[in-house]
Structure formats: C-alpha cells, structure tokens
Amino acid sequence: MEHHHLKGYLELLLAVCACFFLYECWRRKDEDVPNWPIVGMLPSVLLNIHRAHDRMTEVVCKHGGTFMFNGPWFTHMDVLCTCDPANINYICNTSFSNFPKGPEYSKVFDIFGESIITSDSDSWRIQRKIAHSLMSSKKFRTFVNRTSQAKVKGLMHVLKHIANQDQGAHYSEEGADLLTSYIDYQHHDELPIAKSDKFLGDTTLNLVLAGRDTTSSALTWFFWLVSLNPEVESKILEELRANSPELSDWQQGELKDFDSEEPSQLVYLHAALHESLRLFPPAPFGYKSALQPEVLLTGDAVQPGTKILIPLYTMARMESIWGKDCLEFKPERWITERGKLKFEPYYKFMSFNSGPRLCLGKEVAFTQMKSVVAGLLFNFHFQMMAGHSVTPTLSIILLMEKG
Numbered sequence: 001m002e003h004h005h006l007k008g009y010l011e012l013l014l015a016v017c018a019c020f021f022l023y024e025c026w027r028r029k030d031e032d033v034p035n036w037p038i039v040g041m042l043p044s045v046l047l048n049i050h051r052a053h054d055r056m057t058e059v060v061c062k063h064g065g066t067f068m069f070n071g072p073w074f075t076h077m078d079v080l081c082t083c084d085p086a087n088i089n090y091i092c093n094t095s096f097s098n099f100p101k102g103p104e105y106s107k108v109f110d111i112f113g114e115s116i117i118t119s120d121s122d123s124w125r126i127q128r129k130i131a132h133s134l135m136s137s138k139k140f141r142t143f144v145n146r147t148s149q150a151k152v153k154g155l156m157h158v159l160k161h162i163a164n165q166d167q168g169a170h171y172s173e174e175g176a177d178l179l180t181s182y183i184d185y186q187h188h189d190e191l192p193i194a195k196s197d198k199f200l201g202d203t204t205l206n207l208v209l210a211g212r213d214t215t216s217s218a219l220t221w222f223f224w225l226v227s228l229n230p231e232v233e234s235k236i237l238e239e240l241r242a243n244s245p246e247l248s249d250w251q252q253g254e255l256k257d258f259d260s261e262e263p264s265q266l267v268y269l270h271a272a273l274h275e276s277l278r279l280f281p282p283a284p285f286g287y288k289s290a291l292q293p294e295v296l297l298t299g300d301a302v303q304p305g306t307k308i309l310i311p312l313y314t315m316a317r318m319e320s321i322w323g324k325d326c327l328e329f330k331p332e333r334w335i336t337e338r339g340k341l342k343f344e345p346y347y348k349f350m351s352f353n354s355g356p357r358l359c360l361g362k363e364v365a366f367t368q369m370k371s372v373v374a375g376l377l378f379n380f381h382f383q384m385m386a387g388h389s390v391t392p393t394l395s396i397i398l399l400m401e402k403g
C-alpha cells in the first residue's frame with residue numbers, strides 16, 4: 001500500500017517538474033540567451049560553443065554592445081561582456097587601477113608563470129619596465145631585424161622547394177634568440193629581479209608566447225583575406241614595386257628578399273595588416289576584474305570581483321563602431337584622404353590592447369609581419385584550396401581551424 005503511495009507522489013512530482021519546465025520554456029521563448037534557474041545561461045553557451053565568436057557577436061550586437069552573461073548559480077561565473085568603446089576606454093585607461101586582470105586570470109593561465117602577462121600592480125609595473133627597456137634597446141631592434149630577415153629568407157626557400165618539388169631547400173637557422181638577449185640584459189644591472197633564473201625563464205617564455213603565436217595567427221588570417229581579395233594583393237605588390245629602388249638589379253625567377261627596414265614606410269601594406277588584425281584579432285578577448293563597485297558609462301554596475309570580458313572579434317563586427325561596411329576587408333579604412341595612415345584610438349581598435357598594458361611588441365610584430373608579407377607576396381601567389389572551410393577556434397589565440 002505504502003509503495004503504491006510513494007509511486008503516486010513521485011508521478012505527481014514528475015508532473016509538477018515537467019509543467020514547471022514547460023512553463024519556463026514558454027517564458028523564455030523570446031530570450032535569445034535563456035537564463036535558467038540554477039544553471040543560468042550555461043546550456044545556451046554550450047549549445048553554441050562550435051560557433052562561439054559568431055554567437056557572441058549576434059547576442060552582444062542585439063543588446064547594443066553590453067551584455068551580462070549569468071553563469072550557473074554559486075559558481076561566480078557571471079561575466080559582463082562589453083564592446084562599448086566608452087566603457088573600454090574607462091576600464092583600460094581612466095579607471096585602469098580599478099580593473100586589474102585579477103588572481104583568477106593567473107590561475108587559469110598558469111602556463112605563463114609569474115610574469116608580465118599574468119601579473120598585476122607592482123609586480124607587473126617592474127616587469128613591464130624591464131621588458132620595455134630591453135625591447136627599446138638598439139641591440140634588441142638589430143636582433144629583431146636580423147632574425148626576421150633570416151627567417152623570411154629561410155621560409156621563402158622552403159616554399160620554393162614545395163612549389164618546385166625538384167629544388168633543394170636551404171633553411172638557415174639563427175643562432176641568437178630571445179633568451180640570449182635577456183641573458184645579455186642581465187649584465188646591465190638595472191633591476192636586481194632580472195637576475196633570477198625563474199624570472200628569466202618565465203619572462204622568456206612569456207615573450208615567446210606573447211609574440212610567436214599572435215604573429216603567426218595574424219599572418220594566417222592575413223594571407224587568407226588577401227587570397228580572397230585579389231585587388232588588395234595587387235595594391236600591395238604595386239606599392240612594393242614603387243618603393244623598392246633596387247628592383248632594377250633583380251632577375252625574374254630569382255627569390256627577392258626585402259631588408260626588414262624596407263617595408264616599414266609602406267602605407268597600404270600597413271593599412272592592410274591593421275584591417276586584418278581588426279577583423280581577426282589574434283588575442284580575441286580582453287579580461288578584467290573589478291576591485292571597487294563602479295557604474296560604467298553604459299549604466300551597467302560592476303561589483304568587486306565582477307569579471308569583464310571584451311570580445312574583440314565582436315567589436316570588429318559592430319556597425320556602431322566601424323560603420324555599415326564593418327564586415328568588409330577594406331584597408332582603405334585606415335588611410336586618410338591625404339594618403340597617410342589614419343589613427344584609430346586603441347579602445348576602438350583593441351587588437352594590441354589599450355592603455356598602460358598596451359602590447360609591448362607591437363613594433364616588433366609589424367617589423368616581422370611586413371618582412372614576411374613583402375617577401376612572400378612578392379615571390380609567391382597564395383590561393384585557397386577549393387572547399388576548404390575556414391572558422392576561428394575558441395581559444396586564447398584566434399587560430400584558424402585546419403589553418
């Protein structure tokens with residue numbers, strides 16, 4: 001008899017739960033990211049994880065540029081996503097000290113060790129000072145120029161070998177590397193911390209990770225965009241020819257390499273790289289965490305510990321920021337009527353971050369990217385394989401799936 005009652009209660013409970021679930025579904029039918037009891041918006045995120053960047057773009061654009069993502073109950077996973085340049089300027093510049101990366105960032109990205117990328121406040125300040133003086137030294141610049149040129153030369157031979165299978169490839173390796181530069185720098189004796197082996201290891205790893213994967217991601221997207229836009233390729237080649245006086249000595253069929261200083265003045269090439277970095281930012285998210293309560297310029301309130309995510313891929317696709325043609329690959333966007341490079345504030349073009357934590361390797365990255373692009377586009381023609389689908393991965397670096 002008792003068993004019969006229990007079965008009845010269970011059936012009733014199940015029916016109530018089913019009604020509640022159906023009611024919640026009906027109540028949320030118009031929400032684009034349903035916010036469920038207990039699990040929050042997580043189910044919707046998981047359902048769209050395969051197209052996370054595009055989904056984020058749809059949601060954030062629909063909500064005018066700022067959207068609160070509610071994570072599961074008690075998990076402290078609520079994140080304020082904002083693409084609003086006024087908010088970003090406030091977070092990254094005006095109120096910089098109230099928005100560090102926070103301790104959770106260094107836990108998640110422990111691969112970076114205790115170094116410039118993950119640290120905040122005084123520790124970050126000292127490391128930035130050291131890295132900045134190293135990277136602005138003449139020795140470092142010479143090192144970057146020499147290695148970039150040598151690497152591009154090696155790469156060109158590899159590509160030529162692949163293109164004409166019968167030719168031998170000669171790939172020259174550079175002896176010196178970043179670590180050598182840092183060890184040399186230790187002798188300058190400016191800051192004692194630079195002498196610790198742990199610091200040396202973490203910082204070298206940081207510069208390699210910060211510089212290598214971002215630059216290779218940028219180049220991958222750049223060559224893909226150029227392969228889809230032959231008129232951009234023609235304009236880059238035209239500019240290269242017009243600005244390389246020693247081309248008269250160059251024989252057709254020979255590999256032409258460019259001195260890494262040579263392409264630095266090329267406005268169109270610079271603009272095309274900016275445009276590619278805008279549409280496909282190699283570091284696709286900015287992370288911050290609030291210390292004190294504040295109300296952002298959009299009226300959104302943040303509490304101590306509120307996490308803030310700046311989705312750069314989405315920013316590039318917002319008409320309110322870049323205009324109706326925001327989805328187009330248009331280097332002209334970066335050129336003034338007088339043919340000079342157009343400056344856009346970093347809180348709008350966030351690919352190198354904005355404010356006191358602006359990327360330290362921006363100039364290095366441009367030197368390297370310009371050498372690679374000039375050398376490769378001048379000597380080779382890039383074409384996409386038919387049927388090759390291109391999608392960005394969801395990771396700390398915006399990689400091309402199967403890229």
Ligand code: HEM
Pocket residue numbers: 116117128131207210211212214215218277281282283286287350351352353356357358359360361362364365
């Ligand atoms: C296209 C290439 C690159 C892109 C798009 C890029 C982008 C960025 C971004 C977005 C940040 C801020 C990260 C954050 O705070 O969350 C950053 C920081 C940094 N980048 Fe780059 N980067 C590039 C190349 C390089 C290179 C080549 C180097 C070094 C040789 C470098 C060194 C650094 C360093 C040291 C920081 C930390 C700055 C700080 O926190 O004060 N980056 N970069």
